[in-house]
Amino acid sequence: MDHFSYRNTNKMVRTHVVVGSRPCCFSCAMEEKDPCVRKAWLELSLRDMHMIRDDTELALTLSFIWRYAMADPENPELPSLGVFECMTRLMKKGLEDVEWVMTGQNVYVPYYAAHIIGSYTMKKPDFATKAVESGVIAPLLELMRRKMSWVEQRVVVRALGHLASYETTFEAVAAYEDEVVRLAMEIAMTCVDVVYEEFVSVQEKEGRVRYHSDLLTRGLGGLEMEDRKAEEWASQLQCWSLHLLNCFAYKQKCISLICNKTFLKELSQMWGGLVNHTSPSGIGLIRILCYSKQGRRHVSGSREMILSLCNLSRSSDDWQYMGIDCLLLLLKDQATRYNVLEMSLFYLVDLVEVKALNVRKNLGDRITKVLLMHYCKTKKGCAYSHKAQKALKELWRNKVERRRRERKFMSKNQDFLRETSVVVYLIKQQANQLLHVGDIEGAIKCYTEAIGLCPLKLRRKRMNLYSERGECYLLLGDVDAAISDCTRALCLSEPVNSHGKSLWTRSRAYDIKGLSRESLMDCIMFVNGRCFRGNIPYYAAQMISKQMEATWLFEKARASKLGRMMLKEKFHLTGLSTITEEPEKKKEGLMMQRKNLDPLE
Template sequence: MDHFSCKNTNKMARRTHVVAGLGLRPCCFFCVMEEKDPCVRKAWLELALRDLHMTRDDTELALTLSFIWRYAMADPEDPELPSLGIFECMTKLLMKGLEDLEWLRTGQNVYVPYYAAHIIGSYTMKKPEFAVKAVESGVIAPLLQLMRGKMSWVEKRVVIRALGHLASYERTFEAVAAYEDEVVRLAMEIAATCVDVVYEEFVSVQEREGRVKYHIDLLTRGLGGLEMEDQKAEEWASQLQCWSLHLLSCFAYKQRSISLICNKTFLKKLSQMWGGLVNHNSPAGIGLIRIICYSKLGRGKVAESRELILSLCNLSRSSDDWQYMGIDCLLLLLKDQETRYKVLETSLFYLLDLVEIKALNDRPNLGDRITRVLLMDYNTKKGFIYTHKTQTALKELWKTFVERRRRERSDNQEKVAETSVVVNLIKQQANHFLRVGDIEGAIKCYNEAIGLCPLKLRRKRMVLYSDRGECFLLLGEVDAAISECTRALCLSEPVNSHGKSLWTRSRAYDIKGLSRESLMDCIMFVHVRCSRGKIPYYAAQMISKQMEATWLFEEARASRLRRMMLKEKNHLTGVLKITEEPGKKKEGMMMQMKKPDPLD
């Protein structure tokens, strides 16, 4: 009997159980939750949770669990249900679903494992004492069975979430770590494959009848069409990947399974797992990489992955929310003498563009820190022998941001003002060259102006760098344009807030095929320049283009398309082979007929 029919029946008919000293108990869990007397409510709830796994009406059970999950999410720190046996109840329901497949396939029971695992995760996400209760109730064993793939990716999503919460607390970590090798391997596999799995099993199935019905119901509550289902599936796939990486981070933080996590193939895939654009609140992949970089073994493994280092370099020079994490990782690698010279040649020319940054994400004087790390052994006699290009770059860094800064400290306001006037005149000349189409002449003027412009005149330097970046882009020198715009954005207040530089760099990134970086810059450009007005058509076009290129399932879609084309090619090859063979036989017979008879 559901809550609504229960409410409309005779009051006495709604009472089915006699409780000593309390009278009759409602047959409906929702009615129990409405009880005002705290003593009666507590006793009834305890009984309801104890007997919930024996509920015969599958629809009522599914609705009850859905309600409990929402109740938990509304106040995950409320001790009422955890103190009355919610975890024991969920463990029984999970075990019943795993052991009794006939029961699981009956009506609405297929929803039970999903909601049961979700309730465990919701009540353990904030309070360690609830996590302890959950572990003591035996939740880990059934959660692991679901993680192994006993049902589907939908259940894995909430299971990984729950295990991640349990692994994040000191008091319950070891309970999860008892299965360390298996949990880590499964989490790595899920993180690396879940996007493909969700695409293959759900998103690529364009006929609604071919999609698993209860997956549709869980994703959108049966509301909306294919488009809404696809959007929600994208969000859930991203969450599944992020929560898998969070679970791995719990082990990496404890310096556990580092060598296993730092598998070369996995690190290569990890370089693209920042968390997904639909999960912009989770550091996910970059968060795990930073934790790995805190260990010596991890730094050694990361330094050997060229793809990962390049991804960190691109991230450190982008307007991504996790830019500071990319910088952190590179600095950790550069400060370690065993990894410094493996990554310096690559990372140097990215970090050079960031040396004038003041603060980023509560990291004060970040530019000075970068400068010190890059010049760490510049003046020492022994050590690594740099290439000529690297030596020149470091020498220029020393002259510009160490020696020049020392000289300029003694400059008075009058001298700074005089220099500023000269810089303005040179800039005007550069603008004239631009108007007449002499881009090389303009760049020469900008070079001279930047060389003269005092370091303390940050806004003026920002404009000069930005204008020079635009010139480089006009000449097709994309890397130089990105470098100049990055330097300009480091000088803006706050960082990454100069509209012209963002738009120039977004276009440059687009030319290089760095869609994610281009998208981030374009979004920031719109935020800075168009917060109160209409988004320009050219910016909307760029965002649309890059959103398509950075779609979470784009790689899975392309991979599926390649497989289909290869299959079609093999099929055509087979057909041609079959049709050619009879022709060959016929041609052979004709040749024999034309052959002269030796007796003639």
Template structure:
């Protein structure tokens, strides 16, 4: 009855919804094709509703060929052009939403099928998308434009059409990736006066049903997506070794180090993914080898529990394989890779430790002569002893000798534990080292425990680098890799000592994950010290942390305090707690946490970030030492 009533009352001969409800398929196609042709030429309040519906259909059924075959791409391109060129029309009614939806429709229909991408290119979508990418409207439209261009650039058959604008596309994507977080923060998230935020942005972010908290959370997600889609577009060019002279600029490579998909957009490899693509080219490896910050970032990533750890390892191995970069980076990265030589499998990759060992020992005599660094020389000798000499000797050991060693190691470990309890940390450290020297390589679990206990000693002695090294070795020996909870917590503390917030956060997340999975009750309590660490590191790794810092440094905060009664700190605390609650929720989903932890999440979210900021690692280390150092 409703549809009949609508047909009787509708006076528009080109009504999209009437055509959509037409039972006769041929009439339906004719009607919708006419609608797509006339829509950019007419003024109708229903256009926004039609575009919103088309976006929903494109997102849910992106492989349906009906609309692409009826001229939807040309229609969307013309609507974008009209929005850019006719400001009066754009600002009339709700037309401001149309370019956003139009670009989103193009991106959704071209993300899976190359034939749709070819139709889109032939319909002339690239020039209007480029106008949006240039920032002719706002960052919201840039987000969907770069998404659509990324899909078009990902196909061999349509890449060249995007590459017509090669240098401009790459330059814009680089600039946008480097600045978009600041733009979104300064123009949206950091705006305290709700009336100063663009209304159509607020409505797009939450479909018009959200409050300021939800809008800010969604803006954070969109900002992360905008950055990651820019990097995806750059990946398309880097894979074909196009514009590497631009992409490999040192200032941009430095910016890449801070582009982390993180917990908001955890599925994207972000900066690490682009760095790895660059490492597949000789030009890219040369540029990366010259960037100390990138090398440090890759080294820290390789010794982390980040999902993209394997990318860090891959990049370092590619640099070692290339003789033109090997000796530039060997002195630095060898000290990091030494800790990974006993790593077995990582995801679908196997025998990673063996591959690392072969590359490190490839010309170890030459390296020892070339680098006069005592640490490098000692590390190479230790690696040779561990992977060559000890293997050879242990093959000749009889079973009785092996069991005798097991007993001796147990006794030495007991002595070390006793010294630890007495507070004789340095003496305990020496005993754990003695036990490790005697422990056969096949006793992986025993060696894991010894390395982990030695890491605890290093922590108490405030030697963060050695603590990271030993806990990493313990995690390589665990089964599966990176699963030993105590070592994760110890390395998290050590990373915190060094100010490496992201690495500390990821280890702490994995530590909590282990606590949850090992719990026998439905209501799992997260250790308070880990909750405080999470709170502290979430502040430091928040997507807009740098932008917020820039705001404070520039003095804008002072002006806001003066105009708003000086309550900036209290507002920050409130927003911070909301942020932590949402981030913890996504963190638990993204890192494969089991269900039933809402109470624990709320407990973490309620922690005052100012208290967390004063959290002292040494105090916590001393508190838990009595609980779990001695296995």
């Protein structure tokens, strides 16, 4: 029998503990009022927790510790008493003893152990240091290698991301940098397909791994709720993997490895979406890469990446400013400017009248300055194509020279704005009449004339003119011109991206171009900005429904699986075998074996 004595100023408390048992459950120890007794019981419980034989009690205790950690992640009590050493022992036991981890509810142990580590290290660097000194990295890496499943990978990547975020613990993670980066890239590229293939596409409740379902919904809800949570968790797994890569890219480590062509192509399409809207996802990592010369060189060589950045820069997405930042960084670098300018120029010129976006002041002037860099010295664009030269010349004339000219007129003629405003109004009325009788091209000419005359200072009038002309272009089927004009109108709105008519027109134009994500964000902004008194118009609801289906996180995986099934069926009908038959049969056998091993089934 082991026994420990603790003394305080008022009384002697003697606690007798038999190895392998505790005087009370962990939650009771947490409720103990006497600090000395509480500390003794908690320290002993954490030390001997891996020896608990009751798998249900162990799983419930870990669940309790995780909730406690999430409620107060900066509380030093459990970290000081050995919670990290305890979680390390439990993860190692789960990885080394297959029979034990597959007994009862022990299957939950590695998941909760990694989750507790991530929860305690998300805010406090000194907790992260304690975790590293306790040896958490080795078992976390084993789980990241998918020793168990994607469910454990999710919490492991989160924990490693926190450890890699601090100066004091980054090097401990970087000791395995090549493997960690490769694994994080692989997870980011494949996790959506894995979750869909192994969970979402399994439409029978009995076919899904039970503990996965229980973790997702805490045992409540049917397939629909499980699918919703699986989408959220898959998005988190991808975003946390990208955050881990961010930590290395920020330190300019493994840049050439991260900038793999295949990965960059996939990265440009990684979007946290509505299920994970607080994470910048792919664009966050792209911006970090653009801060380094090596990263800019690789990014500028990916056409898919540049096109994605251009589309983002002309959207109402929360991360629009990041897309603009990336393009400006690429344009400022002489080594990458000419690879990027020809494509980005025709997107960025639509943004030159924006005043502020996010916390960036005078953003339109910054964009103008970068686009006209070197051009303003020679007044020629010899290094550019004829189309680019023409666009730069027009930008110089309409933004720089026109501003100077208008300031000069206003200084001499106090009535300049009022007189010009009257002329613009009359031309606009003429355009409206032409539009009313169906002369759309005539209306466009009048709107163009009015825009040319309307002073830059009259931002609201210019906004309405661009919006009306954009609608006319859409009626004629000129989708690109419609998007351009609506973007210019939205840059002039106060606040930016708030003009309802322009948002709705651009949403429809993006829909025609097949840019579902951009169309969805514009439509959501349109609905949020209008007072519909809780009743969203049918046309807007229909658009949102259509684009949400198109941007569903698992849509690509679903289409890919459907294509494989159709191809397989085609080969079977023709009497031919396919190379996918054998792996499918093997996978089915493994799934059956796994199901039989799972005691919760």
